[in-house]
Amino acid sequence: MSAARGGRPELPALERLALAVAAQCMTVPRHVAFIMDGNRRFAKQRGQRGSQGHIFGYTTLLRVLEWCMKLGVTEVTVYAFSIDNFKRSEEEVATLMNLAKEKFAEFLKHTELVMQNEIRVNVLGDLSLLPSDLREAAEHVMKRTRQHKRLIFNICFAYTSSEEIARTVREIVRDARAGKLDKESISRDLISSRMYTRGSNPQLVIRTSGETRLSDFLVWQAAYAHLHFINVTWPELNVWHILWAFWDYHVYGNRARISLSQS
Numbered sequence: 226m227s228a229a230r231g232g233r234p235e236l237p238a239l240e241r242l243a244l245a246v247a248a249q250c251m252t253v254p255r256h257v258a259f260i261m262d263g264n265r266r267f268a269k270q271r272g273q274r275g276s277q278g279h280i281f282g283y284t285t286l287l288r289v290l291e292w293c294m295k296l297g298v299t300e301v302t303v304y305a306f307s308i309d310n311f312k313r314s315e316e317e318v319a320t321l322m323n324l325a326k327e328k329f330a331e332f333l334k335h336t337e338l339v340m341q342n343e344i345r346v347n348v349l350g351d352l353s354l355l356p357s358d359l360r361e362a363a364e365h366v367m368k369r370t371r372q373h374k375r376l377i378f379n380i381c382f383a384y385t386s387s388e389e390i391a392r393t394v395r396e397i398v399r400d401a402r403a404g405k406l407d408k409e410s411i412s413r414d415l416i417s418s419r420m421y422t423r424g425s426n427p428q429l430v431i432r433t434s435g436e437t438r439l440s441d442f443l444v445w446q447a448a449y450a451h452l453h454f455i456n457v458t459w460p461e462l463n464v465w466h467i468l469w470a471f472w473d474y475h476v477y478g479n480r481a482r483i484s485l486s487q488s
């Protein structure tokens with residue numbers, strides 16, 4: 226453990242080496258998205274409350290960001306709280322809201338991953354659904370990290386893809402009615418640029434816990450993404466799972482991209 230790293234342990238030498246070799250030898254996706262699934266199952270299997278799983282899940286998230294940076298990824302998007310998650314128990318919703326509020330503030334300490342690595346944090350979703358203190362914390366972290374360039378870190382919170390698409394359509398119709406844009410100019414690129422992700426699509430989407438669905442996450446943006454499913458819960462994810470996912474993308478995702486660019 227190191228105080229300079231905010232208590233985060235150094236990456237073991239073998240992991241550092243494997244990541245460095247992979248970064249040199251593989252076609253690395255620029256933008257990777259994660260569905261961090263299986264937190265509650267992980268906690269319950271260990272006799273703990275399901276909501277405790279999200280605390281373990283947060284530790285995995287920090288590791289994943291470090292691995293991605295070492296691999297040369299420049300944008301990471303995670304599904305942290307869907308609009309449907311508001312239907313979960315009061316205790317679980319409160320745990321996730323408090324965790325997010327605490328971590329958004331912690332991100333801004335100089336020993337933390339975000340500040341040390343110049344990570345730009347975006348919180349994407351319908352922020353009007355959040356309690357005002359969390360919304361303010363989200364807006365503050367976005368403002369304070371806006372100039373950071375090394376990694377874009379999108380946290381989808383109070384997010385679903387269908388809400389994002391509906392919101393985008395509403396905005397476009399409003400602008401067309403107000404004469405701010407010509408109906409004929411409504412194209413795939415224009416719609417993409419109006420999404421929360423502002424035209425950036427992931428090349429690789431990784432979901433843990435064995436489920437093989439998108440669950441209303443980046444449905445528009447993942448149209449051509451390579452999908453990789455891992456049969457362990459999110460807190461159990463390790464660097465070797467990630468390297469395997471990147472290898473899968475290198476071999477199969479890459480092939481899809483080549484055939485797309487030829488068509």
Ligand SMILES: CC(C)=CCC/C(C)=C/CC/C(C)=C/COP(=O)(O)OP(=O)(O)O
Binds near residue numbers: 261262305325328329
């Ligand atoms: C500050 C910040 C960005 C925190 C993120 C913390 C984190 C990892 C959130 C994920 C929350 C979530 C609903 C996971 C899905 O697993 P699940 O609860 O559906 O698990 P299950 O499939 O076992 O029920």
